[in-house]
Amino acid sequence: MLRYILRRVLIWIPSLLLILLGVYALAFFGAGDPIKLIFMRAPGDVAYDPVRIEAIRQSAGLDQPFLVQFGHYILNLLQGNWGNSLITGRPVWRTISAAAPVSLQLGLVTIVLTAVIAIPLGVIAALNQNSRLDYAILGSAIALWAIPPYVAGPLLMVALIVILPGGEIPYGWGGIFDVRVLLPLAVLSMQPIALIVRQTRAAVIEVMGEDFVRTARAKGVPELIVALRHIMRPVLTPVVTQLGLIMITLINGAIFVELVFGLPGLGRLTVQSTLDSDYPIILGITLIGASLVMISNLLVDLVYPLLDPRAGQARQGR
């Protein structure tokens, strides 16, 4: 088990290196000269002085070939130095760690909400397959899935402003226990909930047709026990296996939700830094995002055999 985890974690190193190399190459060959970018945006002293630009470039090591620069970046990264923002000059690590808690709290609460709301709904829909209740649940799940967060956000916002008399505009961040967080949470969890409802429903329907359920029924096990012991356990697997996908949905959703509701999280930082071509920050966010997805995929593979013993045997056989 330990060796399996170690092997998985070791693969992350070349993977992350390749991802960073790709983004670094985009920055190096596509984005234009970072020194000129800094100069163009500098207030006051905007005089274009080639000699000075060259001096700054040399001192920053930006006149060296691509791979040398990339090597320097990685070496610095290994020492915990993520570089500095091109715009503000502040260390990337401090900028990201200031924004990350907002997004992480939102993400965690969204995952809990999704599990609490979506799994029961999916089970109810499956147990009443093809009834009106089933159609209602499945239909609203599909509708939720089809409404993009950047459309749902403003619409919900205006609805609340109209409905709540004298209500404040739900804009800004006041901590995870602030009332203003409810709307972003609702928008953020819409798509994960829709996804899990459909997955759970499909899983329950499939399990109900399995041989072991028929056997249990045939030997006279009470229906309630069949539901709890034989049907419920496999139902958790879709939720668990979709964790990586949910992570990506959350990372993408955070971009829109934080933009629409003015939350100072990683999503807004992403948009801001791409608009500014602030590559040190883009690289940092890419690294964090990719690591999150990889970690959740590893968690999935570790938890999966606990829920479905067949998967564990398959892995040991490999």
Place this chain on the structure above:
Amino acid sequence: MSSPALSTGPAEAPDETVSLWRDAWRRLIANRLAVFGLAVVALLILVALVGPWLTPYDFLSQDINARNQAPSLVHWFGTDDLGRDVLSRVIYGARTALLVAIVVTGIALSIGVLLGAVAGYAGGRVDAFIMWLTDIAMSVPSLLLVVVINTSLKPPLARWMDAKYLETLNPVFRETVWIDFVLVFGSMALILWPPYARLIRAQVLSIRSRNYVTAARALGLPAGIVIRRYIVPNALGPVIVAVSAGLGNAMVLESAFSFLGVGVTPPTPSWGNMISDGLRVWRTYPHLLAAPAAVLGLATIAFSFLGDGLNDALNPKQWRK
């Protein structure tokens, strides 16, 4: 399922194939939601094909006297801030949406089929390497990647096209459509191919070792016939389902990129850039947001229903009930 493998006569096999699809069709038609999805998708394709002859106005013609009008009999969906007819733009947007959906899904599927099939057939190190690439592509924050690709490569590409135009005076280089094709469509395909690759690989792995394939090989059928008659029809079901859902996803993705400013270049009307324009003024002119958003939502829902219906119709496991 195993009966075609036992039949050696060429006359029986096509019969079986036809009844497989006819059976699936019957199941699809019996599902009301799937029929709804199918109807909307068919309407969408029809509108996209004959759109230019359907639109009451040209999608670019501006009317300074009729700006920001609410929906009326003259302009069913109203007009936008330049006095352009919203209905005409929505209809023309169907063309863009379908183009995005088909081109992007086509590229992503081709990459997925190629890599997935190679991984599945070759196995071993090739398989491990391709699956490693797939995992990497799936773990990059996708929206971030697309935005970065577009913001960093669009200006240099546009400059290169301008330089080429001045050099050759060839009007091909003045069409911004090509930048859209290469960058927007390409980067979207880049983040959408991994699920297809995984699916195809899994299909190849599972079907290659089935008894009916072994039996067909043992009968001495040429590889081409084995692939065409036994492997492809059996692998096709899940792929059709994935493609149906993928078409809807690609449309939504394009609107997301338009919202972030990296979608199809205006003035080509796309539902995405209409939504993002509408978001700026929806407090005063809600119809500018409502019309494209509703149509996009309807199209996505239709593709979802159709995909679910196809899944039920093509999944032999559920036929027993």
